[in-house]
Amino acid sequence: MNRIPLVKPKDKIRNLVIWVVAILLFGISASLLDLDMGTFLSRLGQSGEVIRHFLTLDISDIGTILSELVLSLSMAVASLILGAILSFTVACVGADNIAPAHFLSVGIKAVISIIRAIPALVWILMIVASLGFGPLSGVIGMMFPTVGYLTKSFISSIEEIPVQVIETMRSTGANWFQLIQEGILPNVSKSFLNWLAIRLEGNVAESISLGMVGAGGIGTLLTRAIGGYQYGKITFIFLVIFGTMFTIEMLVTRVKRAI
Numbered sequence: 001m002n003r004i005p006l007v008k009p010k011d012k013i014r015n016l017v018i019w020v021v022a023i024l025l026f027g028i029s030a031s032l033l034d035l036d037m038g039t040f041l042s043r044l045g046q047s048g049e050v051i052r053h054f055l056t057l058d059i060s061d062i063g064t065i066l067s068e069l070v071l072s073l074s075m076a077v078a079s080l081i082l083g084a085i086l087s088f089t090v091a092c093v094g095a096d097n098i099a100p101a102h103f104l105s106v107g108i109k110a111v112i113s114i115i116r117a118i119p120a121l122v123w124i125l126m127i128v129a130s131l132g133f134g135p136l137s138g139v140i141g142m143m144f145p146t147v148g149y150l151t152k153s154f155i156s157s158i159e160e161i162p163v164q165v166i167e168t169m170r171s172t173g174a175n176w177f178q179l180i181q182e183g184i185l186p187n188v189s190k191s192f193l194n195w196l197a198i199r200l201e202g203n204v205a206e207s208i209s210l211g212m213v214g215a216g217g218i219g220t221l222l223t224r225a226i227g228g229y230q231y232g233k234i235t236f237i238f239l240v241i242f243g244t245m246f247t248i249e250m251l252v253t254r255v256k257r258a259i
Contacts (some may be wrong), residue, residue, distance in 0.1 A: 068220065071135060072204070115147065141215060
């Protein structure tokens with residue numbers, strides 16, 4: 001009775017090559033980074049003491065922490081609303097099936113691709129350098145990735161509308177604005193709400209992380225606590241952030257199911 005090999009010889013060779021390449025890349029990366037594993041292992045014994053410090057909660061500044069959390073959430077919501085308005089306007093011009101001119105669609109998609117290619121942290125750092133520290137920099141900085149994400153998503157939803165719907169509207173003499181109001185919005189409203197719910201979760205996460213680079217909010221308090229080795233306060237802020245993100249994720253999930 002002939003045995004059928006579970007793995008073909010060429011697959012074995014391919015897997016071996018992948019493992020060898022991965023190990024070589026790791027070795028090269030580790031040597032370039034000059035990783036000192038000896039120092040890491042020597043300090044590993046102190047991890048128990050550090051964990052013990054983190055297990056002590058410091059809620060003495062709970063009022064300030066919750067206030068800054070509200071500020072972070074406000075930045076996330078404000079940037080989402082402003083970004084959604086701008087994204088919808090741009091998407092209506094950038095969607096190829098309803099764009100007033102084809103070159104506008106191509107140009108808008110190119111600009112959006114550039115915006116999406118630049119990380120949110122880079123945007124916020126550029127805005128902070130221009131406007132200074134504060135919530136305004138946070139809102140404007142988060143608008144760039146928000147507009148990049150929502151515009152691309154909105155354009156995709158609009159371009160999925162059947163051609164017959166658009167042609168029927170145009171055959172009745174509807175102008176561009178009537179086409180948007182009567183033909184586009186009724187067909188994409190649910191998908192738009194879905195994109196907004198997903199982006200809200202991302203904006204909240206970004207508002208917290210961007211606060212650590214000067215945008216304000218609970219991220220700023222976390223940076224100060226880390227700099228001051230205030231382990232109990234760090235733990236409490238982590239718990240507040242975790243609870244907030246978990247709650248928002250549950251709400252977003254329910255909204256998506258309802259839609």
